[in-house]
Amino acid sequence: MSANLQEQRTAYWNANLRILGVCLAIWFIAGFLLPIFLVDALNTISLGGYPLGFWVAQQGSIYTFLALIFFYAWRMNKLDREFDVDED
Amino acid sequence: MELKTMIYLVVGASFLLYIGIAIWARASTTGEFYVAGKGVNPIANGMATAADWMSAASFISMAGLIAFLGYSGSVYLMGWTGGYVLMALLLAPYLRKFGKFTVPEFVGDRFYSTGARVVAVICLLIISITYVVGQMRGVGIVFSRFLEVDILIGLIAGMSIVFIYAVLGGMKGITYTQIAQYVVLIFAYTVPAVFISIQLTGWFLPQFGLGGTLSGSDGVYLLNALDSMMVDLGFNEYSTNSSFSTLNMFLLTMSLMIGTAGLPHVIIRFFTVPRVRDARKSAGWALVFIALLYTTAPAVGAMAMYNLVNTLYPGGVGNVSEAMVYDERPSWMRTWERTGLLNFDDKNDDGRIQYYNQNNPPAWVAENNLQGNELARLDRDIMVLANPEIAALPNWVIALVAAGGIAAALSTAAGLLLAISSAISHDLLKGVWMPNISEKNELLAGRLSMVAAILLAGYLGLNPPGFAAEVVALAFGLAAASLFPVLMMGIFYKRMNKEGAIAGMLAGLLSTMLYIFLFKGWFFFPGTNLLVDNADNWIFGISPQSFGTVGAVINVIVAVTVAKLTAPPPQEIQDLVESVRVPRADATS
Numbered sequence: 001m002s003a004n005l006q007e008q009r010t011a012y013w014n015a016n017l018r019i020l021g022v023c024l025a026i027w028f029i030a031g032f033l034l035p036i037f038l039v040d041a042l043n044t045i046s047l048g049g050y051p052l053g054f055w056v057a058q059q060g061s062i063y064t065f066l067a068l069i070f071f072y073a074w075r076m077n078k079l080d081r082e083f084d085v086d087e088d
Numbered sequence: 089m090e091l092k093t094m095i096y097l098v099v100g101a102s103f104l105l106y107i108g109i110a111i112w113a114r115a116s117t118t119g120e121f122y123v124a125g126k127g128v129n130p131i132a133n134g135m136a137t138a139a140d141w142m143s144a145a146s147f148i149s150m151a152g153l154i155a156f157l158g159y160s161g162s163v164y165l166m167g168w169t170g171g172y173v174l175m176a177l178l179l180a181p182y183l184r185k186f187g188k189f190t191v192p193e194f195v196g197d198r199f200y201s202t203g204a205r206v207v208a209v210i211c212l213l214i215i216s217i218t219y220v221v222g223q224m225r226g227v228g229i230v231f232s233r234f235l236e237v238d239i240l241i242g243l244i245a246g247m248s249i250v251f252i253y254a255v256l257g258g259m260k261g262i263t264y265t266q267i268a269q270y271v272v273l274i275f276a277y278t279v280p281a282v283f284i285s286i287q288l289t290g291w292f293l294p295q296f297g298l299g300g301t302l303s304g305s306d307g308v309y310l311l312n313a314l315d316s317m318m319v320d321l322g323f324n325e326y327s328t329n330s331s332f333s334t335l336n337m338f339l340l341t342m343s344l345m346i347g348t349a350g351l352p353h354v355i356i357r358f359f360t361v362p363r364v365r366d367a368r369k370s371a372g373w374a375l376v377f378i379a380l381l382y383t384t385a386p387a388v389g390a391m392a393m394y395n396l397v398n399t400l401y402p403g404g405v406g407n408v409s410e411a412m413v414y415d416e417r418p419s420w421m422r423t424w425e426r427t428g429l430l431n432f433d434d435k436n437d438d439g440r441i442q443y444y445n446q447n448n449p450p451a452w453v454a455e456n457n458l459q460g461n462e463l464a465r466l467d468r469d470i471m472v473l474a475n476p477e478i479a480a481l482p483n484w485v486i487a488l489v490a491a492g493g494i495a496a497a498l499s500t501a502a503g504l505l506l507a508i509s510s511a512i513s514h515d516l517l518k519g520v521w522m523p524n525i526s527e528k529n530e531l532l533a534g535r536l537s538m539v540a541a542i543l544l545a546g547y548l549g550l551n552p553p554g555f556a557a558e559v560v561a562l563a564f565g566l567a568a569a570s571l572f573p574v575l576m577m578g579i580f581y582k583r584m585n586k587e588g589a590i591a592g593m594l595a596g597l598l599s600t601m602l603y604i605f606l607f608k609g610w611f612f613f614p615g616t617n618l619l620v621d622n623a624d625n626w627i628f629g630i631s632p633q634s635f636g637t638v639g640a641v642i643n644v645i646v647a648v649t650v651a652k653l654t655a656p657p658p659q660e661i662q663d664l665v666e667s668v669r670v671p672r673a674d675a676t677s
Contacts, residue, residue: 013669020177031170031345035162036337043328049309050299054327057162058154058386059295062169062379069176069375073368076181080365085672087363 012083016076023072030056030064091483095234098487099494102272103249106265106498110253113264118527121258121534122189122510123359128263130366134373136263137357139270139495140503141168141348141374142381143219144226145560147273147496150382152468154389158324160331161389167344169375169382174349174572176371180358182579182668184367189359190507191352191571192515198578200661201586202520207593209511211570212352214597216511217544219351219563220504224549226497233427233473234490240550246498247546254502255538262502263360269495274380276492280476280485281384284391287479294387314394320405321397322445322453326390333623336634343636347564350572353500353507364671392471395478400443400463406452411440420477429467435459501545509538562604565632569596569639577647582665584647587654592647600639604632 034042035057042053050059080086089097115121128136146168154161186194192212196205224243231242253261278294285297289310301307314326324330332340348354357374358367399418403410414434424430432441436459443463444453473493476485513534518525525533570593577584577592607621619625621632630638656662 009666009670016669023173023177027170027173031166031173032338032341035166036334036341039159039329048296048299049301049311051311051327054159054162054311055299057159058165058298059383061162061166062375062383065169065173066372066375066379068173069372070369072177073365073372076368077365080671085670087365087672 030061094483094487095490099491102491109264110257110261113257113261115258115260120260124260124263128360130361130370131373133361133370135270135377136266137374138377139266139499143500144497148469151385151388152471155393155471158326159329163341167341171345171348172375180367180371181364185364185668190510199586199589204590209515212511215563215567216504216508220545221548223497223501224545230493255535266499269499272495273492276488281388284479294384298387322448322450336631339634339637343568346572347568350567353503408456411442420474431465433464505541508541512537565600565636568636569600573640573643585651585657588647588651591650592643595646596639596643599642603635607632
């Protein structure tokens with residue numbers, strides 16, 4: 001492997017880890033911070049008939065997880081093309 | 089048409105569909121048998137993954153759990169969906185790039201060690217076999233309840249169906265049957281939910297209905313009504329936490345998440361798509377199809393609870409003189425009484441049934457001199473299965489729910505059986521004992537081990553070891569503590585070597601088993617537990633169910649420590665890790 005290619009690989013991997021870090025931070029906020037640790041504070045706000053903390057725990061977190069996976073897939077496909085490592 | 093005839097008709101039609109698909113999708117190569125020829129469309133794979141994942145527990149038990157736990161039930165909703173984020177981001181694309189057939193194969197190759205592969209097979213077998221017991225039990229219950237046959241006949245029927253399509257088609261047959269099973273199960277789950285949501289709140293979508301106002305109530309929200317209803321019965325508020333400490337809520341959710349991401353039968357589904365980017369996207373589609381059921385379940389749970397309490401107290405909660413007259417109980421209660429899952433006991437002989445929390449009796453209990461809670465048994469699993477009857481929906485909906493419950497249990501059982509049989513034929517037989525076996529013989533061995541796995545599952549379903557409920561928690565805890573960390577470190581920590589991986593897996597596996605056995609008894613034998621299973625005895629207040637997270641941390645700490653003290657992995661392994669990290673490794677070279 002040439003030194004240049006090695007550098008490219010490291011840059012690609014580091015960019016991947018940065019995207020991962022952001023996504024996992026959002027995953028933690030949506031899956032733990034808001035619906036478990038801050039639930040009582042959020043429940044003082046209402047979303048229609050839902051106390052907000054309860055809504056995040058039983059609905060919002062799942063929608064966030066969904067959006068997160070599709071965002072990650074889209075962002076990684078873009079990164080693959082930027083580094084010319086995509087599959088076709 | 090009579091209900092029983094209708095059920096036979098609908099369930100029979102769904103079986104014909106599965107068998108038809110199985111014949112069409114026969115596997116003729118090991119590639120087709122193990123990974124469906126790696127040619128499954130990512131959306132189709134997402135649907136199959138959803139059916140694979142959503143078991144009898146998701147379909148039958150989860151809404152009931154939430155109905156009784158309220159907000160605390162969120163651990164299951166978040167835990168079992170959040171795991172897909174971890175799987176999509178940390179495992180699926182890399183394992184697909186690696187491009188082999190099984191999870192132990194990845195562990196064995198990445199850690200250049202047959203020993204590591206065998207340890208991974210052991211983890212996989214413990215996880216999958218414990219998990220499949222629960223599925224076979226679910227199949228038996230649905231059959232014996234809805235088709236009114238003996239549980240033995242129910243089990244044999246279920247096993248024969250799985251036998252036909254799993255043995256014949258392997259992963260290819262399973263994948264396409266699972267797609268059909270997903271359609272059946274999601275339809276069966278959402279149709280009654282939509283009807284009930286419209287009846288109660290006027291909202292078509294149950295997801296909105298749960299946050300909506302009750303029809304004809306001048307703007308009273310369903311959740312507020314439920315909160316005060318539960319408090320009036322002496323229970324805790326529905327929408328706030330009452331069942332877990334914050335620490336356990338956190339650890340259990342995390343445990344279910346990393347357990348989900350570490351379940352081998354779900355992971356192998358991502359080996360079946362053509363490309364790395366399909367694996368990423370496919371995890372998203374899997375969660376789309378799962379979320380359809382998982383965002384409906386909280387509404388089903390809450391509405392079933394609301395309907396149930398209103399049926400028991402037609403004159404309002406606490407109106408003892410107008411409580412349900414036992415002889416006038418609705419027909420669905422009579423049906424379920426016969427199964428023993430529902431039981432009344434008129435303690436004060438007034439012919440009416442009073443339901444409340446005995447441990448925290450509300451004021452009206454003493455005022456009316458009640459003798460105790462008279463709804464002696466109310467099994468949580470009734471909530472979903474009886475739902476269409478509670479709401480007086482037409483017979484075809486009830487028949488559909490029966491078919492859906494069977495589809496959910498069979499699809500998961502098939503996925504697990506495939507994981508078990510490929511671990512035996514591919515990892516143990518070809519990988520360890522007979523490396524020179526021909527493809528034709530390996531395929532035969534795969535089918536034979538599938539037959540053995542089905543017979544074992546059937547036997548265990550018939551003679552459950554008496555710990556069916558604990559078993560699922562154990563499977564998740566072990567997956568979280570053993571397989572997930574080793575897979576992740578294999579990808580993200582290049583320096584991890586075989587000594588570290590093996591030590592980590594064993595440490596995670598053994599510490600989690602030990603902790604669970606400490607409270608539940610050695611191998612779940614009653615009376616052999618060393619500590620009483622309650623919050624006062626739990627070490628640092630951690631419940632056995634939540635321990636998987638701790639086991640995973642132990643795994644990582646032990647693995648990293650051992651790896652630091654031993655030689656780094658050889659250069660070709662480090663290159664292998666490099667190549668797994670990039671979708672097209674030969675790029676710009």
